[in-house]
Amino acid sequence: xxxxxxxxxxxxxxxxxxxxxxxxxxxxxxxxxxxxxxxxxxxxxxxxxxxxxxxxxxxxxxxxxxxxxxxxxxxxxxxxxxxxxxxxxxxxxxxxxxxxxxxxxxxxxxxxxxxxxxxxxxxxxxxxxxxxxxxxxxxxxxxxxxxxxxxxxxxxxxxxxxxxxxxxxxxxxxxxxxxxxxxxxxxxxxxxxxxxxxxxxxxxxxxxxxxxxxxxxxxxxxxxxxxxxxxxxxxxxxxxxxxxxxxxxxxxxxxxxxxxxxxxxxxxxxxxxxxxxxxxxxxxxxxxxxxxxxxxxxxxxxxxx
Numbered sequence: 001x002x003x004x005x006x007x008x009x010x011x012x013x014x015x016x017x018x019x020x021x022x023x024x025x026x027x028x029x030x031x032x033x034x035x036x037x038x039x040x041x042x043x044x045x046x047x048x049x050x051x052x053x054x055x056x057x058x059x060x061x062x063x064x065x066x067x068x069x070x071x072x073x074x075x076x077x078x079x080x081x082x083x084x085x086x087x088x089x090x091x092x093x094x095x096x097x098x099x100x101x102x103x104x105x106x107x108x109x110x111x112x113x114x115x116x117x118x119x120x121x122x123x124x125x126x127x128x129x130x131x132x133x134x135x136x137x138x139x140x141x142x143x144x145x146x147x148x149x150x151x152x153x154x155x156x157x158x159x160x161x162x163x164x165x166x167x168x169x170x171x172x173x174x175x176x177x178x179x180x181x182x183x184x185x186x187x188x189x190x191x192x193x194x195x196x197x198x199x200x201x202x203x204x205x206x207x208x209x210x211x212x213x214x215x216x217x218x219x220x221x222x223x224x225x226x227x228x229x230x231x232x233x234x235x236x237x238x239x240x241x242x243x244x245x246x247x248x249x250x251x252x253x254x255x256x257x258x259x260x261x262x263x264x265x266x267x268x269x270x271x272x273x274x275x276x277x278x279x280x281x282x283x284x285x286x287x288x289x290x291x292x293x294x295x296x297x298x299x300x301x302x303x304x305x
Contacts (some may be wrong), residue, residue, distance in 0.1 A: 001081040009045045010052065017056050022083045025167035031124045034085030040251075041211060042074040043204035047195060051078055054193045060148055060170040062133070062189070065197030068232075068247040071173040072131065074197070079127040084167060087121040087128045091136040097143040101156060122147065122154055125165030130172035134184045141188055148191035200247070202229055213254055215302045224250065227291050231271070231284065243275045244284045257298055264294020 005015060027035060042048070054061050055078065063071040079086035089100070102116035121128040133141070146153050152164040172192060174184065200208075205225040210216055228250055234240045253270030257263050267288050275281040288294070 001077070004041060005048060005052075005081065008043070008048055010048055014049065014052050014056070018052060018081065021056060021167070025084075025125055025165075027083055027085060028124070031085040031126065034087070034126065035083060036076045036080045036086050038073070038076045038080050039212075040070075040073050040208060042070050042077045043200075043207050044070075044198065047074065047197065050195050052081075054195075055082065055169050058169075059193045060172070060191060062172045062174065062184075062192035062194045063197055064174055064194055066199070067175060067242050068200065068245050069197035070200060070247075071175070071197055072129070075127075075129045075171045075173060078171060079129070082127065082167075082169075084169075085121075085124060085126040087117045087126050088131060089117045089121075089128055090131045091133055095136040096140045100140070101143055101154060118144070118147065119154055119156070119162060121170075122162055122164045122168050125167035128168070128170045130170055132174060133172040133188075134174040141185060145187060145191065148188070199232065202226065205229075205247075209251070209254065212251055213258060213302070216254065217301060217303060220301045223292060224254065227288065230287055230291065234283070234287070240280050240283055241275070241277075243280075244271045246271055246274055249274060254301075257296075257301055260298065262294060263292060263296040263301065264288075267292070267294070 002015060002019065005018075006012075051061055051074065063074060065071055076086065098116065100116050100118045102114050102119050105114040107114075115123075118128060120126070146155060147164065148170060152168075154162040154164070156162065170192075202222075202225045205228060206218075206221045209221040209224060210218070228245075228247070231240075231244050235242045235245050249270035250267075253263075253266040256266040256269065268285070272281055272285050272288065275284060
């Protein structure tokens with residue numbers, strides 16, 4: 001991953017500090033299984049530079065952006081390059097303090113404290129990925145205020161105060177416009193350095209496609225990236241919803257073609273069928289047909305080996 005960052009053009013001084021961090025905080029054997037091994041890499045020098053410097057400076061970061069901008073991919077990549085165990089903490093409307101910090105449980109004939117993911121992450125120097133943080137009620141997130149600011153503590157009622165490991169960081173993600181989302185509490189937002197995630201460029205999408213499928217012909221990587229950009233433009237002009245703007249679906253469709261399915265049915269499964277409105281689904285299907293021949297197979301898309 002360090003060599004990947006170097007190829008992305010990250011400053012050598014930042015990479016040196018990153019390597020110093022990894023040496024200063026080696027991962028313990030008990031939590032090494034939690035260090036991510038990303039399937040996808042995030043491409044984008046400016047975002048990498050901002051995120052690395054913020055985390056090396058001891059800050060927590062909030063990744064804000066629309067769908068298909070790679071927020072969770074970047075969060076996973078960051079935990080991997082820092083060599084830290086990661087906890088994925090998903091938020092929803094019924095998230096409460098106990099599900100984050102922990103709760104009492106009955107074990108071996110006595111009441112004991114069962115740690116929640118935030119507490120485990122804090123003690124083991126992990127990276128906590130707070131996914132869709134604006135889905136939860138603000139009052140349930142208030143328990144994180146002392147964890148995320150300069151105090152770096154978790155005060156568990158009835159138990160001892162927990163100090164955060166020096167390597168602990170929190171990376172939150174949020175996406176405006178999803179059902180159930182709300183404005184992020186101002187006090188909570190002030191505890192993060194905020195990074196606005198840009199739209200994945202056609203060039204970077206081609207890199208991602210070719211990284212996942214090294215034998216994919218460059219011309220087809222360009223065509224598929226162009227198709228995704230066509231769908232994005234339709235979404236931005238409000239002609240269709242964002243349901244078909246599914247980067248995971250596009251990548252999975254290419255995998256299906258590589259494993260024997262025709263391109264048309266693969267894109268139908270990965271993109272078109274994510275839409276449940278008949279008129280909109282037909283629009284997206286027509287866009288695909290205008291650009292791509294659905295009868296194409298793996299022999300057409302991939303170089304012979």
